[in-house]
Amino acid sequence: MAAIHLTLPRDAPAASSCATPAGAEALARLRAWPGEHRVAVGLSGGVDSSLTAALLVEAGWQVEGLTLWLMSGKGACCAEGLVDAAAICDQLGVPHHVVDFREHFRGQIVDFLVAGYAAGVTPLPCSRCNREVKFGPMLAWAETERGIERIATGHYARVRHGAAGDPLPVPGDGRDRHQLLRGLDGRKDQSYFLYDLPQGNLGRLVFPLGELTKADTRLEAERHGLRTAQKPESQDLCLADHHGSMRAFLDAYLPPRQGEIVLADGTVVGHHDGIEHFTIGQRKGLGVAWREPLHVVRLEAAMNRVVVAPRSEAARGSCVVGAVNWVSMAPPEEPVELTVQVRYRSGPERALLTPLPASEADRQAGRPYRVRLDFAEEQFSITPGQAAVFYAGEVLLGGGLIQP
Numbered sequence: 001m002a003a004i005h006l007t008l009p010r011d012a013p014a015a016s017s018c019a020t021p022a023g024a025e026a027l028a029r030l031r032a033w034p035g036e037h038r039v040a041v042g043l044s045g046g047v048d049s050s051l052t053a054a055l056l057v058e059a060g061w062q063v064e065g066l067t068l069w070l071m072s073g074k075g076a077c078c079a080e081g082l083v084d085a086a087a088i089c090d091q092l093g094v095p096h097h098v099v100d101f102r103e104h105f106r107g108q109i110v111d112f113l114v115a116g117y118a119a120g121v122t123p124l125p126c127s128r129c130n131r132e133v134k135f136g137p138m139l140a141w142a143e144t145e146r147g148i149e150r151i152a153t154g155h156y157a158r159v160r161h162g163a164a165g166d167p168l169p170v171p172g173d174g175r176d177r178h179q180l181l182r183g184l185d186g187r188k189d190q191s192y193f194l195y196d197l198p199q200g201n202l203g204r205l206v207f208p209l210g211e212l213t214k215a216d217t218r219l220e221a222e223r224h225g226l227r228t229a230q231k232p233e234s235q236d237l238c239l240a241d242h243h244g245s246m247r248a249f250l251d252a253y254l255p256p257r258q259g260e261i262v263l264a265d266g267t268v269v270g271h272h273d274g275i276e277h278f279t280i281g282q283r284k285g286l287g288v289a290w291r292e293p294l295h296v297v298r299l300e301a302a303m304n305r306v307v308v309a310p311r312s313e314a315a316r317g318s319c320v321v322g323a324v325n326w327v328s329m330a331p332p333e334e335p336v337e338l339t340v341q342v343r344y345r346s347g348p349e350r351a352l353l354t355p356l357p358a359s360e361a362d363r364q365a366g367r368p369y370r371v372r373l374d375f376a377e378e379q380f381s382i383t384p385g386q387a388a389v390f391y392a393g394e395v396l397l398g399g400g401l402i403q404p
């Protein structure tokens with residue numbers, strides 16, 4: 001992949017007292033970090049990654065900015081992001097590398113999303129992007145091209161590197177593993193999207209913002225005089241941002257296909273213009289007038305139908321989760337009680353996880369772990385294609401994809 005190298009050496013900004021206690025703690029942790037203080041910072045041009053780079057420079061690390069060019073276009077995710085990332089590196093006096101990943105992103109994320117929606121699942125692009133586009137390739141690029149082993153990003157999550165002697169609130173013994181913890185800011189916590197990172201990646205990551213709130217980040221960014229300090233939040237999904245909305249993104253790739261909205265017995269209660277515009281559990285925006293509220297319970301791609309049901313029939317008490325990645329604990333052999341998030345924004349729900357035998361296809365794909373989840377309370381938004389992520393308190397134990 002072609003890389004554009006910009007090296008504008010300047011004096012690093014002088015350290016000043018932090019604006020927040022969390023910022024001061026983050027700085028102290030970075031200063032005390034054991035081992036080599038050389039890092040490539042994934043820079044998107046937003047405030048989170050800008051401050052990540054600024055804190056590392058302030059802590060005395062040797063920093064290089066690395067921006068993956070993911071999409072053509074002008075917006076915050078694209079050209080504007082590249083310009084802001086370059087300006088931040090200029091201000092901090094560190095080199096900036098831009099690597100053209102547009103084709104890789106299109107193949108791994110855009111095509112994957114379009115194929116998933118067309119097949120009636122609601123794919124989760126962000127965890128796949130983290131594994132297949134961001135961390136794996138970023139780490140490989142930094143190591144091969146720059147001889148740098150570590151990557152830092154502005155994710156709101158924490159990694160605990162096999163802290164021997166730490167009391168671990170995890171089932172089993174996870175002491176020899178790199179563990180992933182929720183970001184302390186509950187509203188920003190991004191651990192859900194990181195569940196699929198392999199141990200080899202986690203061991204090389206630095207998340208300086210894991211103990212900051214978003215408000216802390218903006219205050220610290222102001223203190224550093226970063227031009228991105230007050231840059232507005234991006235939407236959860238960069239592709240929706242890029243196209244204006246998720247509907248606009250899907251419209252660009254999937255032509256409208258009229259179909260029926262039906263009850264389980266086949267009664268037609270309405271019409272739609274593409275199953276990709278619906279998701280399991282959805283109640284609002286169905287365009288259906290019925291005597292009681294209806295929820296989407298199934299998307300039937302072959303029939304191009306959306307199946308709906310009253311609330312009493314829409315809940316599910318269990319599901320199967322495949323391609324499980326075990327993060328903070330070794331794969332269990334016995335059932336385990338834990339909490340589960342079935343969506344990024346859904347609350348953790350209590351469930352019993354039972355390991356299932358792997359299928360031959362799972363084994364061949366190198367993803368042999370498959371489990372069944374039985375929820376303490378019935379759920380309304382168990383959606384094939386989304387991730388079910390397992391937690392014990394603040395520790396992310398593992399996660400996988402909800403099977404149809």
Ligand SMILES: Nc1ncnc2c1ncn2[C@@H]1O[C@H](COP(=O)(O)OP(=O)(O)OP(=O)(O)O)[C@@H](O)[C@H]1O
Pocket residue numbers: 041042043044045046047048049050052066067068069070152153154155233234238
């Ligand atoms: N195109 C990119 N190239 C390199 N790193 C990236 C890129 N996009 C995101 N990252 C890294 O991943 C982190 C999380 O990305 P996300 O898309 O969730 O952005 P965000 O939380 O809005 O962060 P920011 O404010 O830095 O844009 C960023 O803070 C950044 O370190």
